[in-house]
Structure formats: C-alpha cells, structure tokens
Amino acid sequence: MAIEQLIAGVAGGAAPPAATGRPAAGQGFEQSLGRLVTSVEGTNADANQAVSRMLDGSGDVHDAMIALQRADLTLQFTVQVRNKLVQAYQDIMRMPV
Amino acid sequence: MNEIGDAALVALLRRQMTHAVARQVVAAGNLANIDTPNFRAREVDFDVTLNHAVAGTLVTTHPDHLTAAADAPAGPLTRETAGAPVRRDGNSVQIDRELLAMTDAAGDFARAQTVLAAKFRLVRYALSESR
Amino acid sequence: MSTLNAAIDASASALAAERARIEVAVSNLANAESTRAPDGRPYRRRDVVLSATPVETFDAVLGRAGAIGVAVAGIVEDRAPARQRYEPSHPDADAEGFVSVPNVDPAEEMVDMVSAARAYQANLTAISLVRDLLQRALELGRG
Numbered sequence: 001m002a003i004e005q006l007i008a009g010v011a012g013g014a015a016p017p018a019a020t021g022r023p024a025a026g027q028g029f030e031q032s033l034g035r036l037v038t039s040v041e042g043t044n045a046d047a048n049q050a051v052s053r054m055l056d057g058s059g060d061v062h063d064a065m066i067a068l069q070r071a072d073l074t075l076q077f078t079v080q081v082r083n084k085l086v087q088a089y090q091d092i093m094r095m096p097v
Numbered sequence: 098m099n100e101i102g103d104a105a106l107v108a109l110l111r112r113q114m115t116h117a118v119a120r121q122v123v124a125a126g127n128l129a130n131i132d133t134p135n136f137r138a139r140e141v142d143f144d145v146t147l148n149h150a151v152a153g154t155l156v157t158t159h160p161d162h163l164t165a166a167a168d169a170p171a172g173p174l175t176r177e178t179a180g181a182p183v184r185r186d187g188n189s190v191q192i193d194r195e196l197l198a199m200t201d202a203a204g205d206f207a208r209a210q211t212v213l214a215a216k217f218r219l220v221r222y223a224l225s226e227s228r
Numbered sequence: 229m230s231t232l233n234a235a236i237d238a239s240a241s242a243l244a245a246e247r248a249r250i251e252v253a254v255s256n257l258a259n260a261e262s263t264r265a266p267d268g269r270p271y272r273r274r275d276v277v278l279s280a281t282p283v284e285t286f287d288a289v290l291g292r293a294g295a296i297g298v299a300v301a302g303i304v305e306d307r308a309p310a311r312q313r314y315e316p317s318h319p320d321a322d323a324e325g326f327v328s329v330p331n332v333d334p335a336e337e338m339v340d341m342v343s344a345a346r347a348y349q350a351n352l353t354a355i356s357l358v359r360d361l362l363q364r365a366l367e368l369g370r371g
Contacts, residue, residue: 060114060232060365061362062210065365065366066111069368069369118231121357122295125235125358126235126238126295128347128351129238129239129241129242129298129351130242130296130298131242131350132278132343133298192347200357203357203364206365221371
C-alpha cells in the first residue's frame with residue numbers, strides 16, 4: 001500500500017526497531033510528526049494569505065482556491081500518516097521484548 | 098502525495114490560469130474603450146510575463162517596473178498591440194478580435210482548471226483509499 | 229476579488245458610456261429640425277466625450293496591468309456653425325429667407341447609434357465571459 005511507503009519515507013531513519021527497543025522508535029516518529037505538522041502550518045498560512053489577497057483584490061481567485069486545496073490535502077495526509085504512525089507505534093509497543 | 102512531480106504540475110497549471118485571466122482582463126479593457134478616441138488596443142506582454150515566471154520574483158530591470166512589496170507576486174504587464182489598424186478617431190480596437198481573445202482565454206482557463214481539479218480529486222481518492 | 233472583478237467594472241463602465249452615446253444620438257435625431265431650441269437659437273448637435281479610466285485596484289496601485297474602463301468625460305456641443313437653408317416660407321427665416329438649421333446629419337447619427345449598440349452588446353458579452361471565468365475559478369475550491 002502506497003501510504004506505508006510514504007510513511008517509511010517520512011519517518012526517515014527511524015526503522016521499526018524489533019531489537020533496539022522503544023526510545024529509538026519514539027524519537028523517529030516524533031520527528032516525522034513534527035515535520036508533517038510544520039508543513040500543515042505552512043500550507044495553512046499560505047491559504048490564509050492567498051484568501052485575504054483574493055478578498056482585498058490583490059490576488060486571483062484561482063490562486064486562493066489552489067492554496068485552500070493544498071492546505072486541505074496536506075492536513076488530510078498528515079492526519080492519516082499520524083494515525084498510521086500511532087497504530088504502528090502501538091503495534092511495536094505490544095511486541096514481546 | 099509525491100511532492101516533486103505534483104508541485105511542478107500545479108505550478109504550471111497555475112501559471113496557465115493566471116495568464117488566461119490576464120488576457121481576459123486586458124481584452125475586457127480594450128472592449129470597454131472601443132469608442133475612446135486615440136485608445137490603442139493592448140495585449141499581455143508575454144515575454145516579460147515569461148521572464149517573471151522563470152525568475153520567480155519581481156524582475157526590476159525593466160523600466161516599467163515599480164518597486165513592489167517583497168511578497169507581492171509578479172503580475173503581467175501589457176504593451177500596445179503591434180500592427181493594429183487605426184481608425185479615423187485614433188482607436189485600434191476591433192470587437193471581433195477582442196471577443197475571440199476572451200473566448201480563447203476562457204477555454205485555456207477551463208482546460209487548466211479541469212486538469213487541476215482532476216488532480217486534486219485523484220489525490221483525495223488516494224488518501225481516502227489508504228485509510 | 230482580483231482583477232476579474234475590476235474587468236467587470238470596466239465592462240460596466242462601457243455599458244454606461246455606450247448608453248450615453250445612444251441617448252445623445254437619439255436626441256440629435258429628434259432635434260434635427262429644431263430651429264428654435266429652448267434658448268431661442270437653433271438646436272446644436274451634441275457629442276459624448278469618452279476617456280479611458282483605469283479601474284482602481286491594488287494592482288493598479290502597484291503599477292501592474294489592471295482593468296482599463298471608460299468614463300464619460302463630458303457631453304459637448306458641436307461647435308460647427310449651423311447650416312443655412314433657403315426656405316423663405318419658414319417661420320424662423322431671416323430677412324434674406326434663410327433658416328438656420330441644426331448641423332445634424334441623420335445618417336451620421338444612425339451610424340453612431342448602431343456602433344454604440346454593437347459596442348454595448350459586446351461589453352455585455354464580456355461581462356458574462358468574465359463571470360463564467362470567476363465561476364470556474366471558484367469550482368477549483370470545491371470537493
């Protein structure tokens with residue numbers, strides 16, 4: 001499933017640690033989530049800016065619409081990745097050490 | 098969402114839409130002034146606009162440019178349409194030419210918008226399928 | 229809401245301007261034979277003076293391409309001298325039998341009227357085209 005590949009990419013160096021134990025897994029996931037949240041904040045801010053530019057007449061409507069879509073999709077993606085990460089984390093925690 | 102490929106595509110489609118909007122606005126202005134004495138038909142200055150898009154920032158080497166706010170996106174500039182026949186009142190606007198330009202611009206915008214909307218739908222679908 | 233709305237303003241200004249041209253042409257035609265207007269003199273043909281007017285937008289302030297509309301700068305009287313027509317039987321004929329008639333050429337007024345009507349129609353079309361574009365742009369924000 002594509003989303004698992006994306007998670008692997010997002011998580012960067014944090015491989016699911018069967019042997020190394022909990023701390024490494026926690027750090028990697030935290031960083032990934034942090035990065036994703038930053039991108040959500042970024043696209044949200046862009047959308048706000050684009051919409052206010054549209055309203056005061058200095059920006060185009062389609063620019064605002066695109067910004068809104070990107071913000072929405074980035075948020076949805078982030079929420080999904082977060083859910084998957086949490087699920088994976090919980091699965092790992094349940095593994096017999 | 099594959100950021101690299103998608104970002105370039107979105108940027109291209111966005112530029113196409115912005116260009117179409119600029120052409121529409123300029124054509125509407127020409128039509129409004131079809132009976133204004135000595136008014137010459139204008140068109141979007143494609144070369145300057147292209148330079149803006151490539152540079153990604155407001156190019157300040159052109160004498161017509163004003164200093165703009167750092168975050169203001171570069172807008173299209175216009176020039177007088179070359180070779181347009183001038184009537185006795187000094188006006189060079191032709192109704193049919195401008196209406197055609199507006200219809201073309203509308204078509205280009207619709208095309209880009211359709212593709213972009215489909216792209217967004219696709220991503221949304223992928224997200225919903227992977228839940 | 230962006231230059232598209234400014235474009236609609238520009239087209240709307242043209243509607244007003246062309247309507248003024250039609251009204252003036254109609255007035256000229258109606259008074260083509262008025263040898264005695266309210267001020268006692270023969271009717272003087274009128275003309276609408278148009279001037280290009282940029283629509284006030286943020287873009288315009290920045291110096292970028294905005295929408296250029298049109299404004300009626302004024303309605304002026306044609307300064308050409310009244311025409312003289314030999315018609316001794318006319319109540320307003322002078323001592324030599326000449327009447328000062330308005331300098332209105334009906335054919336010219338008709339041409340002006342038709343061209344103004346055509347321009348009016350074209351700007352109406354422009355407004356609907358711009359509105360369509362706006363709607364299309366908004367669709368991008370949906371679902």
